[in-house]
Amino acid sequence: MRAVDQRTGPYMEFEGFVAGAAGRLLHVAILLTGEPEAARRLLAGALARTYANWQRVRGDDPYDFTRQELCAAFARTGRRHHRGTGVLARLSPLERLVLVLRIYEGVAEEVTAAQLGLPPERVRVLCNRAVAELR
Structure with a gap:
């Protein structure tokens, strides 16, 4: 049985997207939460949802999709978990x-x-x- 090489096709596209956009998206998450660890968790969830929908969103604007996922997650949990600093x-x-x-x-x-x-x-x-x- 051959191992699946994840370094091809859509996986590489997603990896390239993350490499280019993760810094800016993390900054958005930090501005929202005020807490770097909470921001990382928020971003990880948004990126996971982007990856799960990659076939559909890769032709559109994956940055917008991921930012929407990030903001939706913050809106759902903002009052409860993200007190923020600064x-x-x-x-x-x-x-x-x-x-x-x-x-x-x-x-x-x-x-x-x-x-x-x-x-x-x-x-x-x-x-x-x-x-x-x-x-």
């Missing part, structure tokens, strides 16, 4: 999420709203409130 700790988890998507990642207001299941006006208010809080 300057963003003053913000609620939802304000942090909106601020990171809108300001750091440059995601359009309408796209952010759709991803979070919020009206665009609510995203605008949350972003403005977060920016004012940080001033």
